[in-house]
Amino acid sequence: MKICQNCPCSSPSISLSSLASPCLNSELSLSLSLLLFPAESPTSPPLPARGTTGGKVSGVRGGVDVFLPSPSQPRGRFVLGRPRRLKVFSMALFIYFDYKAVQKRVKWVGAGKKDAIWTKTHERNARRVLNLMIELEGLWVKMGQYLSTRADVLPEPYINVLKQLQDSLPPRPLEEVRGTIEKELGKPMNDLFANFVLDPLATASIAQVHRATLVDGREVVVKIQHDGIKDIILEDLKNAKSLVEWIAWAEPQYNFNPMIDEWCKEAPKELDFNHEAENTKAVSSNLSRKTNCESGAVSSAVDVLIPEVIQSTDKVLILQYMDGIRLNDNDSLEAYGVDKQRLVEEITRAYAHQIYVDGFFNGDPHPGNFLVSKEPPHKPILLDFGLTKRISQSMRQALAKMFLSCAEGDHVALLSAFAEMGLKLRVDMPEQAMEIATVFFRQSTTANEAKENIKTLNDQRERNVKALQEKMKMNKKEVQRFNPVDAFPGDAIIFMRVLNLLRGLSASLNVRIVYLDIMRPFAESTLLGSMTRGPTANSQWIYDSPVNSEVESKLRNLLLELGSNKILGIQVCAYKDGKVIIDTAAGTLGKYDPRPVQPDSLFPVFSVTKGITAGMVHWLVDKGCIHVIQVHHLLNHTSGLHNALGDVMKSDPLLVCDWEEMLHQITKCTPETEPGSEQMYHYLSFGWLCGGIIEHASGKKLQEVLEEAIVHPLHINGELYIGIPPGVESRLAALTVDMEELEKLSGFRAGPDVPQELLSNVAQMATGLPVLFNTLNIRRAILPAANGHCSARALARYYAALGAGGAIPPPHSGGGSKPPLGSHVHTPKFPTMPSKKKKKGGSKNDVGVADKDGYTQLRTSDGSDEGSTVSAVVAGNGSGSGSSMFVDGGTKMLDAFMGVGDFSGMIHPNGKFGLGFRRYGYGAGAGEKVATTTFGHSGMGGSTGFCDVEHGLAMAVTVNKMSLGGVTRRVVRLVCEELGVPVPDEFSVAGDKGPDMVLNLAPPE
Incomplete structure (x- = not known):
């Protein structure tokens, strides 16, 4: 065997970073650094190029040299136990108090001197950190590389x-290297290698790498673990855990114990080179596959190289040699013409594939774990798979949902993703949760923008702390010690660490990466691949519930026929003569929510909500709180306030x-036209006008009236809201748009009650509405014209009662569908909020924190919201039989709904609306008489x-894939035709559609 020393072939193709133990979790490292490095401190200008001389690294700012110990000097690896821990803690305290002192000092100096003071402070403490890390080696070198x-x-x-x-540490003696190789491989080095380069390519804190040639002529690299390093790493992990606990005590807002726990669990795996060899093979195999995505086959075109594994033992790993350029060798990257933007994008794609598609990814993507091939197209070379994390399919789906919910701004999907991955919150603050989660996927910034980026992150943190303080009614000290996270999943920690390391990689190469664009196809591939792609893919696409009638059986066949091309999620419920004949649910809750x-x-x-709001107005009229003559213009859309507050909403x-x-x-608004003169649809103003009257006339909150008038009498608790309360997010469907039907809008013209300016922006509005209405701040808002949330079975029961003049129908059997209608608590408490203990002798009316925040907790005299068993609620479901929602119900109430009989003078002549409801006619285009016995309300x-x-x-139909109403019309026509009931014009092929069904758009002329 030939031993080469100072051989030209010993180019540094693998850096020490690829060999060291895993560093602190990215969030921990980042937060510790932000703790020590105040946000207002400036950054310093670039340093001159560094060169190495002997045992020291020169060129540090101010001419200060940092000395590396020579191989003969005492090394950190020989120091274990108390001396090592003492060094770590004493340095941490020293630096901590240094920054605290400087923070006080800069308060008394002029603005022009602050920058210089902070720069010197950073330089001083950076050198202290560097010297300590070099002395101790082990885990601390890895942390420094990450930072x-x-x-x-x-x-x-x-x-x-x-x-x-990032440069190589002094190497271990050749005798130690030879001894480890021969012991592990069981043969003399002469029998293993034709050539072995004496000078290592790189030396790190766990191992060092030598270039060699096998006896069969193959060029390889040999990775040899340092003798005794395992004890050092385990000791360092223990010290790191203690340091995190101390910081959490000193600065409670920085409690990262769950993260350090996950790291301590994963780090020792990197000490087994057999483990690394298997990981390398698995990742290489995974990245060579193709991935199916929604748009077709998206090739993993993850164009990267991974060395082949030749042989491995616990402490020795032999890999194929790949000659490449280190990522921190900027001169060589420039000389070879490497496209840095494309390089980092390809690395990002490779990690997106590993995380979302394979569920098996390298948790340590720092610059030292990559090379760039010298031959065009300069592919990335992925190295070091010691710290490789495997996650379950459910966790992959949850991480994909979290990513896509941030991309779509969907609060509900985000909270659902949190729940699925095991992240539990103690406080109901969805907007802040979305803001924080989005930080992980934000576009990367360059190193030149670091100062502004730090300021932005800290400003955001201050806003979130202030919001938490207001939400929890805490003082500043209390909020610092309050941890809003109840449980943090370990798998998510490594994921977040990877994202931050990739961000650091792009910053170090001075390129910007838009993660939402690059990673999205892979996240969609995972999530959409796990979702039912249509009824033929899964017999459970239609929710498993009993069939109530023959017509329901035929309806389900229709839903299967329409399939996922037209349907995302749908519910259909129908009553005939007071009995449930249809109660069907199918599809998924959202485009990125695969739950059924x-x-x-x-x-x-x-705008289905308008029919519910109108019902409350009629209930107050029935109670004698108001007279119908006072509100008929509002209910009939003839008040002249159809554009009220349009300017306010635009601004x-x-x-x-x-x-x-x-x-x-x-x-403050005044009518544009004489009240009663024109019927112009009041899109949003209907809700504020009627809602204000409801609250003023009743002396109660609108939600209280909703519960008293509709929810409790009909026993539909938990399935009908105008503005949802916290605690029901897991049952929310998310909106999306049928893009194929949206393209048809270009040929339409506005109907008589639709402003032309609205039509001109209809496509933009239709695509923007789902994004807006998927946010929880909108879902929780009180919008009595447009923000109802309900199930089809609750809505159908409501109309079954209205159609009977207010008479409450028999119990909703629904074929035994689960859970039973009315079994939910209507205003649940936030599930993970710890309740406050009542003080001894306290009032029974005392409420916990959850009661004071968010949705107003509504109580009723019968206490049916709290403590009722499901069986009791269901038993009470039928108690309304023979009773009525109204005192003076029956025919008179029906006449009022439709604006006929005694109420005919209160509606607009030939108008399509009665008093709050749209009147549906029959026989469109056949010259038949318009019927006046059908009424209701549709929504966009x-x-x-x-x-x-x-x-x-x-009948009621609810959908979450917004379209021009084609699916709903097909469903209604089938049910009506099977029952021998005339099809209302709203749902017929030739009839006029209501303003909210399709914005009353007329076909092109």
Whole structure:
């Protein structure tokens, strides 16, 4: 065997970073660094190029040299136990108090001197950290390497000083290396290698790598673990755990114990080179596959190289040699013409594939674990798979859902993803949760933008702390010690660490990466691949519930026929003569939510809400609180306030979430036309006008009236809301748009009651509405014209009662569908919020934190919301038989709904609306007489509820894939035709559609 020393072939193709033990979790490292490095501190200008001389690294700012111990000097590996721990803690305390002192000092100096003070402070402490890490080696070198990659968040002096750790440490003696190789492989080195290069390619804290040639002529690299390193790593893990606990005590807002626990579990795996060999083979195999995505076969075109594994033992690993350029060798990258942007994008794609598609990924993507091939197209070379994490399919799906929910701004899907991955929150703050989660997937920044990035992150943190303080009614000290996370999943920790390391990688190469664009196809591949792609893919696409009738059986066949091309999620429920004949649910809760739609799922139904609001107005009229003559213009859409608050909403769309402010603003509006003269559809103003009257006339909150008038009498608790409460998010359907039907809008013209300016923006509005209405701040808002959330079975029961003049129908059997209608607590407490203990002798009316926040807790005298068993609620479901929602119900109430009989003078002549409800005619295009026994209300996108009084039919359809109503019309036509009931014009092929069904768009002329 030939031993080469100072041979030209010993180029540094593998850096020490690829050999060291795993560093602290990215979030821990980042947070520790932000703790020590104040956000307002400036960054320093670039350092001059470094060169190495003998045992020292020169060129550090100010001419200060950092000395590396020579092989003959005492090394950190020989120091175990108390001395090692003492060094770590004493240095941490020293640096901590240094920064605290500087924070006080800069308060008394001029603004022009602050930058210089902070720069010197960073340089001083960066050198202290570097010297300690070099002395101790082991785990601490790895941490320093990680910090040196975070140019996007750390002050520049730390980056410039700590990046010295990317260079190789002094090597171990050849005798130690030879002894380990021969012991592990069982043969003399002469029998193993034709050539072995004496100088290592790199030396790190766990191992060092030598280039060699096997006796069969293959060029390889040999990775040899340092003798005794295992004890050092385990000791360092123990010290790191203690350090995290101390920091959590000193600064409670930085409690990262769950993260360090996960790291301590994963880190020792890197000490087994057999484990690394198997990981390398698995990742190489996975990345060579193709991935099916929604748009077709998206090749893993993850164009990367991975060395072949030749042989492995516990402490020796032999790999194929690949000659490449290190990522921190900027001069060589420039000389070879490497496209850095494409390089980092390809690395990001490779990790997206590993995480979302394979569920098996390298948890340590720092610059030292990559090379760049010297031959065009300069592919990335992936190295070091010691710290490789395997996650379950359910966790992959949850991580994909979290990613895509951030991309779509879908709060419900995000909270669902949190629940699925095991992340539990103690506080109900969905907006802040979305903001924090989105930080992980934000576009990367360059090193030059680090200062501004740090400021942005800290500003965001301060806003979140302030919001938490207000939410929890805590003082500043209390909120610092409050941890909003009840449980944090270990698998997610490594995932977040990888994202931050990739961000640091892009910053170090000064490129920007849009993670939402690059990683999205892979996340979609995982999530959509796990979802039912249509009824033929899974017999459970239709929710497993008993069939109530022959017509329901035929309806389910229709849903199978329409399939997933037209349906995402749907519920259909129908009553005939007071009995349930259909109660079907099918599909999924959202485009990125594969959970099945169930009978109790809550769908946003837009203007279907108007029919519910109108019912409350009629209930107050029946109670004598108001007279119908006072509100008939509002109910009939003839008040002239159809455009009220349009300017306010344009200037601040989210102002609609402020119920009290919108009620105040609506009082300032004046009619555009003489009340009663024209019927112009009141898209949103209907809700504020009617809602304000409801609250003023009743002296109660709108939700209280909703419960008293509709929810409790009908026993539909938990399945009908106007503005949802916290605690029902797991049952919410998410909206999406049928893009094929949206393209048809270009040929339509506005109907008589649709403003042309609305039509001109209809496509933009239709695509923007799902994003807006999928956010929880909108879902929780009180919008009585457009923000109802309900199940089809609750809505159908409501119309069954209205169609009977208010008479409450028999119990909703629904063929035994589960869970039973009315079995939910209507206003649940936030599930993970710890309740406050009552003080001894406290009032029974005392409420916990959850009662004071978010949705107003509504109570009723019978206490049916709290403590009722499912059986008791279901038993009470039929107690309304023979009773009525109204005192003076029956025919008179039906006349009022439809604006006939004594109420005919209160509606607009030939108008399509009665008093609050749309009147449906029959026989469109056949010259038949318009019928006046069918009424109801549809919502934009296809959801609807109506009743046919004459034929005893009440029906509701809820959908979450917004379209021009084609699916709903097909469903209604089938049911009506099978029952021998005339099809209302709203749902016929030739009839006029209501303004909310398709915005009353007329076909092209």
